Amino acid sequence: MTDHTIRRAGRFALAMALATTALTGAAFAQDCTTKIGAVLPTSVDWGKPIAETAQFVVDQVNEAGGVQGCKIEMILRDTQVDPKVGVDAAKALVDLDGVQVLIGAVSSGVSMPILTSVTVPAGVAQFSCCSSSGAFTALAKEGKTKGLWFRTFATSNVQAVVGAKVAKDKGYKSVAVLYKNDDWGQDIGKLVAEHLQAQGITVTASVAINDAQPSYRAEVTEALAGQPEAVYLALYPTEGISAVREWLSLGGTQNMILANSLKSDEFRDAVGLQYLGSTQGTDTSSPRVASADAFVASYKARFNAEPNGPGLANSYDATMIALLAMEAAGKDAKGADIAAAVARVTDPAGTPVTADAAGFAAARDVLAGGGTVLYRGATGNVRFDENGDVSAPAVIWSFTETGTQEDTYITLEEVDALVGGSN
Missing domain, CATH: 3.40.50.2300 (Response regulator)
Structure with a gap:
């Protein structure tokens, strides 16, 4: 083999390697898996789309390469809008599956006992799309949520x-x-x-x-x-x-x-x-802003339907913010670290990022460089107060x-x- 042939073969091998990296870059997270939990009422007609929307986010994040180099697996359990069923489901996710993030629940009557008897004692971060009771605000003001509670639905x-x-x-x-x-x-x-x-x-x-x-x-x-x-x-x-x-x-x-x-x-x-x-x-x-319109378009492309049901935009944002916070908190982060990192991904002074796979990938780069991001989501620029609450139109x-x-x-x-x- 001549030197020219060797050099040409080397360039070809390098080009193939780069091409392979480009094609599989979004899939590098297949080597490891990180579990998150979701407790949502999939047995009722309006609950199933909420869960499907959360899974949509997980799929987008995995398309972008996952969280901290690992594929996200969302383990979903049905609450049946029943407090006892919800608590049992949450305990299984925390105690058996070892999740550090819990998405849910929908009803305040289900979210509250999960928060007080499962996630807070275990130090797990909880992100709810659809619980609106003022009792959560009161609990947070008393310091009893330990900063682990966030909801993307207004009170x-x-x-x-x-x-x-x-x-x-x-x-x-x-x-x-x-x-x-x-x-x-x-x-x-x-x-x-x-x-x-x-x-x-x-x-x-x-x-x-x-x-x-x-x-x-x-x-x-x-x-x-x-x-x-x-x-x-x-x-x-x-x-x-x-x-x-x-x-x-x-x-x-x-x-x-x-x-x-x-x-x-x-x-x-x-x-x-x-x-x-x-x-x-x-x-x-959702506010009448471009990011909310973008969510509607992406939802329609995914599900071939309008996002007309309750809590869909809120479910999207709760899940995406949770995963962004996991990325910001670092590999093998615990619930308290993830909760603390929420501020880094909802920073009004941070780099704006979109609510999609490209936005997650862009956020990863900013966070890796020590920066902060402003997540622009399905419900607009999400900002939590000190109690984990948001307001809304x-x-x-x-x-x-x-x-x-x-x-x-x-x-x-x-x-x-x-x-x-x-x-």
Whole structure:
């Protein structure tokens, strides 16, 4: 073999090696695996897309090379929106699988016992997409979350004040409140009653609804006694369907105001669209910014559907921020280190990064150089306060034959003004 041939062969080998590296660079994380846990209600119709969105993030991060050179495996367990089931699932993920990050849960009534009895005692970072109870804020202020708790969903106060706005705008003079008898329901039920009264609207009754009862006739009869012009419902679909059927059968008004927990095809179909013509619901919303639009586009490309269900953008951001924090915290980081690193990936002065595989790869480079990043996500530029809370814009929506439609968008500044005006 001549020197020229040898040199040419060497250049060819080098080129092939570089090409192979380029092609497999995004897959180098296959040599090791890091597990994270997710406790989400996949057995209910609105819970499965939340879990699928979290997995979408994991897939994107693995496409970008994983976290600290390792592929991420998300172990998903169904909570069934049941506190005991959720706690058992979380314990298995922490004790048996050794996860340092837990995504979830959805219901505040499930997230709270997981936080207090599993993640905080074990020092595991917990990121929730969809738990809004003010009880978490109070717990954090007392130092009992140990900085391990973050949620990308605004507190119940946002929906409560917007629910009162709906009642005022429609001219209702009296409203009954039916709320789920758990941490979330008790919180939002109390808040909406306060905001309604602040608007000069009479709250004729505030009635708790328990899970899995064969009938809600007694509770509905109690709520109807004051002959309210409207009813506010802070329930989940299972008990919401039963309670509303009782409500309508006993002559209750079709003027209904719904929390986002009833933003469900299951609820609409079971009750019947013909009875929901006067119904409006509330929800928090992503800001009208480019990063939120980019999430909608990427979601549609992945799932061939609009991200119309509750908590999807929040699920995306909770999962991506958790994985960015794991990258920032370093290899084999513990939960407390990961929680502490959240500030490095949500830094208003940091390098902006997008919510996708390319954005994660760019963040990795910045973090490796000792810098910080500003994550621009599906819900905008996410910023947590000292209690792990965020605020958000809101929407008022109504049901259609194929899903829901947005009736009114309320900016973050308008939400803050509503909250301030009700205090």
